[in-house]
Amino acid sequence: MLGLKWIGLFLVFLGCAGAGAGMARGVQRELQTAEALLSLLRQIGADVRCYKRPLPRIYADFEGTLPHDFLNLLTLGRVKDAFLYLPDDPALETVFLPFFEKVSRCSADECERLVSVCGDEAQRLIEEKKEAVASKAKVYRALGLAGGLATVILLI
Numbered sequence: 001m002l003g004l005k006w007i008g009l010f011l012v013f014l015g016c017a018g019a020g021a022g023m024a025r026g027v028q029r030e031l032q033t034a035e036a037l038l039s040l041l042r043q044i045g046a047d048v049r050c051y052k053r054p055l056p057r058i059y060a061d062f063e064g065t066l067p068h069d070f071l072n073l074l075t076l077g078r079v080k081d082a083f084l085y086l087p088d089d090p091a092l093e094t095v096f097l098p099f100f101e102k103v104s105r106c107s108a109d110e111c112e113r114l115v116s117v118c119g120d121e122a123q124r125l126i127e128e129k130k131e132a133v134a135s136k137a138k139v140y141r142a143l144g145l146a147g148g149l150a151t152v153i154l155l156i
Helices: 002-051 055-060 068-076 079-085 090-103 108-155
Strands: none
Touching: 002 055, 002 090, 002 108, 055 068, 068 079, 079 090, 090 108
């Protein structure tokens, strides 16, 4: 009977540690999404400037890095609906939403200007996020471990 108690305590500890790791992964996913959006923004600028490819074909290149529904809604021009499929981050919407709303209706010169302005803002946002993600992820993992350890100690 004593062995089952220790197994249960170990499982509780693992559950808490896993919850902390899951929260850390969620924060890292926000950073990956921001980096993928910046990459898409730069790709749009390069393709409009050099190759004159249509936006749906550019969006198709990002099929594995951004959610499929997000890219489909961008293709349909439903930009605000598309951002519902990304992690809930107001900073992402502030930087990228105006770009994606305007890019389908602008000329090549306007698109280059938009890419330049939004790209600089996005790069600054990503640098800030990298610093925040590293510390937040570490805190979430530590809290998960500490919470699991505290729960185990209380249950002993």
